[in-house]
Amino acid sequence: MRGNKMKHRILFVEDDYITIDCAVTHLEISGHEVHVCEEIAIALSRLRYENFTMIFLDVMLPPGDQFSLTETVNGRYTGLRVLEKVFTDEHYKQARSASWFLITNWRDEPEVDAVAISHNIPILRKPLTIEQINEAISK
Numbered sequence: 411m412r413g414n415k416m417k418h419r420i421l422f423v424e425d426d427y428i429t430i431d432c433a434v435t436h437l438e439i440s441g442h443e444v445h446v447c448e449e450i451a452i453a454l455s456r457l458r459y460e461n462f463t464m465i466f467l468d469v470m471l472p473p474g475d476q477f478s479l480t481e482t483v484n485g486r487y488t489g490l491r492v493l494e495k496v497f498t499d500e501h502y503k504q505a506r507s508a509s510w511f512l513i514t515n516w517r518d519e520p521e522v523d524a525v526a527i528s529h530n531i532p533i534l535r536k537p538l539t540i541e542q543i544n545e546a547i548s549k
Contacts, residue, residue, distance in 0.1 A: 419464075
């Protein structure tokens with residue numbers, strides 16, 4: 411029953427144009443509503459005020475004015491800081507009910523793995539494939 415599959419409202423927080431182009435095109439062709447944020451401030455605002463059923467969050471992003479370079483280890487863990495904010499700040503409560511996915515190009519990163527495990531969030535490894543995206547949205 412392919413036609414009865416749930417269509418998602420997806421937020422993609424990512425700054426890699428290749429990943430965005432591939433993933434967003436595929437998701438939109440599949441009938442999903444997809445929104446992309448490359449800047450943390452905009453992503454946090456959307457997470458606070460809008461409802462999404464799925465959120466794909468890149469781990470390594472420019473921190474903008476929301477986090478210090480020290481907090482994010484020069485942007486290396488910006489996505490993790492976003493996740494921590496969402497799961498600890500009551501203003502983001504509705505965003506917690508979405509299905510979350512962390513995107514990273516690291517194969518073995520203990521801090522990323524620990525955060526993913528603590529929040530039961532799957533990690534998708536770059537380069538993202540259509541198969542990875544299909545598996546994520548089918549769960």
